[in-house]
Amino acid sequence: MNDKRTEPLDPATRVSLTVNGLSWEGWTNVEIGAGLDDQCRSFTVGITRLLPGGDEPVPIVHGDRCELRIGNDLVLTGWVFATPRAHDKNSTAFGIAGRSLTADLVDCAALNKPPQFKRQSVRAIVAALAAPYGIAVLSEVGDGDTVADHTLQPGETAFESIDRLLKISRLISTDDAQGRLVLAAPGSAGRAYDPIQLGRNVLAGDASFDFAGCFSEYRVLGQHGTSANRNGAAANEIAGIATDSRITRKRVATLTESGNLTPGMAKERASWERDNRIGKALAAQYEVAGWRQSNGALWRHNQIVHVIDPILGFDRDMLITAVTYRMDEQGSRVTLAVAPPEGYLPQPPDPEKSKKARKKKGDKFEYLLPSEWRSD
Structure with missing residues (x-):
């Protein structure tokens, strides 16, 4: 285990966990996830020694506030939730797992008294629901509509109440690297520099194309x-x-x-x-080599990316809905979940109009997806 004074061979993939002013590195396995459907980022880092004994476990315990970085990029601010340890006659292993500050909104009850909001903006209500847990709210979509009435339901968590409000108001939310709750628009993180392209950077791809949950x-x-x-x-x-x-x-x-x-x-x-x-139903997952794009930027969720995959049938812009960074004995790689952006749009386009959109050669789903979507 290294402290921040030890420089690893590849600074771009150096993962450091900072707790109480000390930065810990040298992890042998890493998994970091962020997505539009999860509302709180999560991480697991660990190290395995081939012989029993060795270094003492890192003095980090559950409830510690932490910051996680990849190179110089802050990717998560949150809490330590678990410190698993294991050993056998050949090795010892210990790890640290945690989630974003916004995890408390996902796990914990809505506490507001009185439990009713009248004639307030979406942003004001969300901020009030997040306030008891010390979570800041950032809006990329302004204050939102004025809601005539929003009443807490018995037993619901803070985020369940927020989620009800956002669904009716046609907004989405996520968290950011600082642990804030973010009211966002699809693609507001910008456009990915690289495409996801079979034969260029794709290690594997899969899509279920399961329409069992779709109705007329x-x-x-x-x-x-x-x-x-x-x-x-x-x-x-x-x-x-x-x-x-x-x-x-x-x-x-x-x-x-x-x-x-x-x-x-x-x-x-x-x-x-x-x-x-x-x-x-049209979501897909891609495994891509490395955590960074060719310009050095990390892959990020809520970015628009062009997907070119003749096997799955895509040649169009998609929304990155989730990103998972992994590192183990096989090296570093990233899993990108992508989906049609209109599934996350505050004001989705009319599907009848979508049929009239220009068709894009190489894409098999033009009758299901508007080809005209672009963020630039």
Whole structure:
């Protein structure tokens, strides 16, 4: 185990864990993950000695605040959650695992009193839900809509409440290297410098193309409080419907939405469900050599990347939804999860209009994915 005074052979892949002012390096295995669906980054680092005994385990314990870097790039600010250790007659091993500061929003209860927010912006409500756990909120999409009413549900975590709010408001969230909760737009991290290209940098690729969760019609049902213009019958019959002619046989899904729902919100929720499910059905994973692109930048999630893969049938821009950096005896490599960006868009395009988009030679899914998506 090295401290920060020992310079490794490859600074670009040097992984350092800083706790209490000391930086620890020399790990023999590393896994670091970040993604749009996880809301908190995670890491596991470890070292194995071929003989029992040897160095004392690193004096780091659960609950320690930490920073993780790849080279000079900060990639995670969070807490140590586990310090696994193991040994046998031939070796000893110990590791450290942790997650971003935002893990407390994922794991812990929403504590706000009173448990109701009226006529506040999305950003203000999210900031209030995050405040009891000391989590800062950064918005790349402004303050968001003003929400008439958002009420906490018994037993839900802070992030479950945030997630309900964001789904209705058609926004996404993630975390950043500083451990903040980020309200973001798809692709707001920019465009990847390199493409993901078979024959250039792809070690392996796979996609399930599983449409079992897709339907021809989505019905979202909910309630709306009565007012001078709405009586009881109307208040209890809020419904929004979104159809998807890309699913050619009749398949209907009914979803219930809690909270004070309007017809417009129900329609938007149904449309979000339609586009999100098609996007997940067309998701893929690629394993790419190395953690950095040819310009030296780390691969990052929420970037737009061009995917060229005639075997899986892609030749289009996709959204990097998750990144996992790994290092072991086989070297360093990165797994990139990609999906159609419209599955994460705050305002997904109409699928009927998507059919009219220009077709791109080499892509087999132009009837499912808008070819016109570009972030530049």
